[in-house]
Amino acid sequence: MDEMNRLWKKRCRDNFQMQLRYWNLIGRNSGLMFFIYAMILIGGFYYKKWLDLLPDHFPGTLLVSILLTFVCAHAPIRTFIRRADLVFLLPAESELDDYFRRSRWYSFMIQSVTLLGVWIISMPLYSHESGYGGSSFLLGAVVLLAAKAWAIDCSWQEQFIEDTMPLRFLRTVLTFCLFYFVLSRQPLYVIGACVAIMLLTLFFLFRRQASGGLLHWNSICDSDNRQAMTFLRFANLFTDVPRLRRRTRPRRILSGLFPVQHFEEKEVFKQLFIKTFLRSDEYLGMYVRLTVIGALLGFFLNVGWFSVFIVVSVLYLTGLQLLPIWSHPFPQALAGLYPISKRLKNDPFVQMIARFLVGQAAVLSIAAGAGARSFIDFLLFLCTGFAVSLIFAYVFTKRRIRQPAE
Incomplete structure (x- = not known):
């Protein structure tokens, strides 16, 4: 009995120390803390405004x-x-x-x-x-x-x-x-x-x-x-997690929509990244869930400028969760087999991130614009979403994948 209790305490302590190390890395090496503070401050302000706009029968x-x-x-x-x-x-x-x-x-x-x-x-x-x-x-x-x-x-x-x-x-x-x-x-x-x-x-x-x-x-x-x-998947968004186990699903229908059709050098990593997004871990499910949640929030909250914050927040979170595709072991294992320049790997990844975020920005903007019932607000959401998507892809993502730590 005492041995079992000591075993539980040891495993609990080891788990706590492991999570504490990752939280320390997350707090030091990413903009997560700043983003959380910004969400709390801005969200709290517009949360109060949203409550004031609620009808009596809500x-x-x-x-x-x-x-x-x-x-x-x-x-x-x-x-x-x-x-x-x-x-x-x-x-x-x-x-x-x-x-x-x-x-x-x-x-x-x-x-x-x-x-x-x-x-x-x-x-x-x-x-x-x-x-x-x-x-x-x-x-x-x-x-x-x-x-x-x-x-x-x-x-x-x-x-x-x-x-x-x-x-x-x-x-x-x-x-x-x-x-x-x-x-x-x-x-x-x-x-x-x-x-x-x-x-x-x-x-x-x-x-x-x-x-x-x-x-x-x-x-x-x-x-x-x-x-x-x-x-561990959450920690992997901000730092490398060697212990992370990845799963691959067949998803034949979705994967069949993107068959391997080209064998040119410039198409190698483009196809690998798309297959990884569709079949590995929860990238596809995460993308769909965040898009649906963001669209519902944008449509039903309908509190003016707060919808811009919703669009930007969802795009930022989605971009962060797509970044681990870059260091996924499947394309990394094959990287040395292809005698092609690094640019032919970097560019397809950045372009893929940009396309996914721009598509998500369009969906979120349509939902938020429909909730606001204003075409001007829709254009505002759309322009802001496109700008954030392109900045995240062509500035933030490029800087992240060029870091030697990754």
């Missing part, structure tokens, strides 16, 4: 409840389990109760910080719509922490159950009902009934099904690996 409580539900219902357990543990720790599973209990508490504390941060950001919107003040914040914080603890416990029981999709849907719905009932100040008997259903579901559905199942070690290992890779 469903703020419903929106806050949905947002908090998504953050709370996502409750993966960080166990620090490694692939080799499936061999060496599996025989000692009966002695790992305290090890996994520590993992659940660790996951609860880390995720609670994020959940409370979202609640703090959402509080002005909720107060604006409901009129409730500081006491509501404390009450909401208590309910959020209790719901997160319940979600963590349910998530752990799911590790012993085969078909978890219906259970995840059920606990997501119950979490939303609890948040909405509390935030909309429903009668106590309604809230009490929801809490009773959640507890009965935990003890007589989740735990009863889990009691007859075996621990899914592969699922735990995969979940822990995904959580670790999420942070």
